[in-house]
Amino acid sequence: MTNIKLNNPTEKTQNAVVLLSGGLDSVTCLYWAKARYATVTALSFDYGQRHNSELVAAKTIAELAGVNHRIIDIDIAQLGGSSLTDHSMIVPDGDADKFPNKKHDVIDNDAIPNTYVPARNTIFLSYALAVAEVTDANHIVIGVSSVDYSGYPDCRPEYIAAFEHMANLATKAGVTGHHLSIQTPLQQLSKAQTIELGLSLGVDYGQTISCYQADSHGLACGVCDSCALRRQGFAQVGIADPTHYQSQP
Template sequence: MLSKSESNSVLTSSKSEKPKAVVLFSGGLDSTTCLYQAIADGYHPTALSFDYEQKHKIELRSAKRIAKNLGIPHLIQKLQPKFFLGSSLTEKKLKVPKNSLGKTGIPNTYVPGRNILFLSFGVSLAEGIQAKRLYIGVNALDYSGYPDCRPEFLKAYADAVRLGTKAGAEGHPLEICAPLQHLGKKEIVLLGSKLGVPFSMTHSCYDPIGGKPCGRCDSCLLRKKGFQEAGIPEK
């Protein structure tokens, strides 16, 4: 459920002369770069985050700060954690893998159906506020091998949205935009630097300890790799 103030914030955004977009926004490196790309593309974005009692829930604090700094509408959709079983990001009994980057197979940090559900919320919001685009910061190069980050998945999902929405039926379907899809972490860091992304405000760790990045999970290692290869100090 959205609060009254959040709903009013979205309605207020309709006064902007710029075309509207919805950006799925975790507060991490990729989604923040994606958000800044949406702004650079000339859109007035509404950021949509999700609270599903993830172990790295601290990322929502980063998302709030970044959205507030940009002065854009920011909605946080609360989901029951029982929707996402079988993942080490949501179940206490499962341990987040450490120092396992590059191993074959889909890691247990995969959250079943997460992007499908997040995109569906995004589509509903986007169509409701007559947004032109829905941005998602997925990446299919330097990533953990999640099937819901692959180009073929996004293409199939976009086809479903075109067929299953009023906007699509009337000939002006919502565009699913994944600007980071074919970029490695180095290129994402370089793009973020060019766009002015406040890297120090972003959070990437899957298993923070006392609010600090663990430094050993896939997400931490990929982030470190990106900054090192880009020649930019990690922040």
């Protein structure tokens, strides 16, 4: 079981902003931050994604966790370039071998999949940076991973380090000696380890929605890349998958 550890007792007096999509990773980060910091502000985005079910989940989860929650409206969809915002593009399946009865647009593991949304994490972190300044937060928490993820360039440790460096150059907080950090508690964790961490913190994963193309009721497709990674994680932990699917894949 993965355990939470405080690096610095003074963190209990500090504040944090958590990027909350409503999915498995971000909700784990929310509970991780709640256990670590004095106050937490959850930040979600209505950015023109394929469905709003994840935002409904994020709102419910933030209420259950008892944290402040803000939803920012930005229209990334008008830029195109991603199957998560452009309905004319096909969301690729995550694992053709597991679902032989369906038609597949299989992800090339050596390429960045079309579910990558151009500059999304940079845009989200920039908003989080502004919220951190106005809420006197010392930390921004984001659920990126270098282990179980879809190959997005803005999930890499090098990117996070570069953004943190920029944040402390570009803000009043940074230049007046109030260091801002970007926390990535899941960076070196597999999906199974992430689930173990969340369970130790009391996360109800049945409330989360990770699917790239969930329906209006929040039911997951079961075949996209995000669903495949999620299902694999629960299988590796050895517990029942609490995800609500559109149909049994």
